[in-house]
Amino acid sequence: MTLELIIFIAAVLFGIILYWRESSGNGVYRFFNKLMNSKELQMKPFDKKGFVYQQSFLLRLVFISALFLVAIVVTQFLIPISLATISIFASMIVGTLVGTYIAGMIFKSSEVIDEKSDSLEDLVHDTIEKGKDFIEDLQHKNDNTVTSSAVEKKENIIKEEKSARERLKDKGLL
Secondary structure (H helix, E strand, C coil), X not given: CHHXXXXXXXXXXXXXXXXXXXXXXXXXXXXXXXXXXXXXXXXCCCCCCCCCCCCXXXXXXXXXXXXXXXXXXXXXXXXXXXCCCHHHXXXXXXXXXXXXXXXXXXXXXXXXXXXXXXXXXXXXXXXXXXXXXHHHHHHHHHHHHHHHHHHHHHHHHHHCCCCHHHHHHHHCCC
């Protein structure tokens, strides 16, 4: 279990590096695209799609599984001891997929931050000003309620200045 966890974490990091590498250049994918497809079906020069970059989940799964399957076959021939089990194979695939999606979220959030960085300062400044206005309004409302409640208490005291005898008469007890 410990070896699988270590391999999973390493695969997540590998997925992040793989995604980052393909986002900066997709030469290997272009090579296989030219090798496999006719001239009409080949990628456009401005297309940035790679094996994992800008691919759907199913194609990422296929490409990553094929990559690790080739890697395991090569290691089986180089090292005759059976190190690659199904659980390690699955950990590598799932970890790499998770890493590619983490890298995608990082790239997407950095793009959004870059786009919104100009308006972000204005947005924070406006929010601070609204907060100050709200606090001032609360303070003024509290001052008004304090003064109005103090006036009401004074009026109640003035109304209650009847003597005890008059109050008993009002109740019909005298």
